[in-house]
Amino acid sequence: MLVGDSGVGKTCLLVRFKDGAFLAGTFISTVGIDFRNKVVDVDGAKVKLQMWDTAGQERFRSVTHAYYRDAHALLLLYDVTNKSSFDNIQAWLTEIQEHAQRDVVLMLLGNKVDSAQERVVRKEDGEKLAKEYGLPFMETSAKTGLNVDLAFTAIAKELKQRSMKAPSEPRFRLHDYVRREGRVASCCRP
Numbered sequence: 001m002l003v004g005d006s007g008v009g010k011t012c013l014l015v016r017f018k019d020g021a022f023l024a025g026t027f028i029s030t031v032g033i034d035f036r037n038k039v040v041d042v043d044g045a046k047v048k049l050q051m052w053d054t055a056g057q058e059r060f061r062s063v064t065h066a067y068y069r070d071a072h073a074l075l076l077l078y079d080v081t082n083k084s085s086f087d088n089i090q091a092w093l094t095e096i097q098e099h100a101q102r103d104v105v106l107m108l109l110g111n112k113v114d115s116a117q118e119r120v121v122r123k124e125d126g127e128k129l130a131k132e133y134g135l136p137f138m139e140t141s142a143k144t145g146l147n148v149d150l151a152f153t154a155i156a157k158e159l160k161q162r163s164m165k166a167p168s169e170p171r172f173r174l175h176d177y178v179r180r181e182g183r184v185a186s187c188c189r190p
């Protein structure tokens with residue numbers, strides 16, 4: 001499931017991964033929720049990813065809440081050209097902690113890195129935040145395709161590994177975040 005503020009590029013990232021294309025031009029905000037499937041090869045095995053694209057707009061929040069519970073993995077996006085989308089990440093983590101499974105696979109992505117001139121969130125800031133919450137992190141571009149396959153494949157690999165063995169300590173999880181729950185509980189919801 002892809003989550004994050006409206007306009008960070010969730011739909012574009014999904015379309016880039018699924019079809020290898022970029023939706024340039026008019027921004028059409030997702031209404032509610034949508035999904036796309038893609039079968040990927042992970043170490044010789046076929047993994048079917050059902051990818052849910054959520055609406056970032058606040059008015060659809062109650063719709064997306066209902067889907068968190070069944071999500072095995074979450075890609076949490078911000079836009080490197082939009083500071084408030086980055087500032088809202090903590091609030092998204094609070095949301096995730098409230099509605100998602102405790103051991104959900106979670107990855108933080110800073111999207112739109114192709115827009116170098118407009119960048120306002122440094123890579124180091126993204127890395128620092130990710131480290132703070134024990135999350136894997138990548139910078140991506142739905143426009144150029146940078147790291148898009150890599151991010152989805154990393155998720156697919158993790159999910160495959162989990163499905164094949166008894167749950168031990170997963171690599172990607174909310175564990176560190178949950179431990180800090182008290183610290184972020186007071187922040188604003190996006």
Ligand SMILES: Nc1nc2c(ncn2[C@@H]2O[C@H](COP(=O)(O)OP(=O)(O)OP(=O)(O)O)[C@@H](O)[C@H]2O)c(=O)[nH]1
Nearest residue numbers: 006007008009010011012029030056112141142143
């Ligand atoms: N330059 C650049 N623009 C992007 C990128 N990804 C998305 N965009 C643009 O950002 C705008 C919003 O993209 P969407 O994918 O619709 O955003 P969203 O997060 O799905 O938005 P909601 O559906 O409202 O939650 C569109 O105009 C896209 O063309 C990117 O990697 N680089």
